[in-house]
Amino acid sequence: MDAAETLDAVREKAGTELDRLGSDKLLIAATGADLTPVAVREAAVTREVGVADGLSGWADDADGAASEAFATAAGAARDRADRIDADPGDPDALADHLQTVASTDARVGAGLVAVPLIADRFYLQVVNFFVNEADEAGADTFRDLRADASDLDPARDALSTLDDEGRDVARDAAVGAIEAAYADYAETLEGMGLDPKPIC
Structure with a gap:
């Protein structure tokens, strides 16, 4: 299984979760139902800072x-955080999970594969939010951030x-x-009385 096949396997195995993470309920969960520009920006910068902190620690270990x-990748996340006009909150669940990943091969998967796939869905909803707010400048900023954050070229490289076992x-x-x-x-949505599954 080469790099491209590994990425395809991740998308296939986690397809349902990725689809749901790209739903319009995402920002409700990420902001605690505080759907304001300030809260959305805070959720975005919190994500980027958490990713940057995790990846920079890994760089020191590898x-x-x-x-x-x-x-x-850590530097790119910090650059994105600097472009978001907000202060970060407490680390989110993804940042907490990254702190638990131990081996270098696993960190390639969690930090360079999963993070961009999740970011693509997250920033899509952020862009949609600012479009709905009629804030075209904000939407354009987050479109650029989405393109950068979802880049899988570093993951492919x-x-x-890695060898076959490492890619597994x-x-x-x-x-x-x-x-x-x-x-x-x-869990966050269910705690609010909302169903995380899409309504068909």
Whole structure:
């Protein structure tokens, strides 16, 4: 299984969770139902800071190409955080989960595969929010952030440096990170009396 096949396997195994993380209920969960521009921006910057902190710690622990990949991704997350006009809150569930990932191969999956896949869904809803607010400047900013945050090229490059066993570990870790983010999303909505499953 090469890098592209690994990414496809993650999308397939975690497809349901990713679809639901891209629903219009996402920001309700992320903001605690405080659907204001300030709260949405805070949720976004909190996510980026949490990712940056996790990846920068991994860069210190790893060697060679993996260390460089984590450091570059951490820097990109910090740059995105700097572009969001808000202060971060407490680390979210994804940031907490990243702190539990131990091996370098697993960190490639959780940090370089799962994070961009989740970010793509998250920022889609943020863009939609600012469009609905008639804030085109805000929507354009978050469109740019979405394009950057959802870039899977670093994941492909990092996966390509792993052997087959390492890619299997990365795949499972990516699925685990997505499932952790979804579990928190579902639990939060259920606590509000909302069903995380889509209404068909």
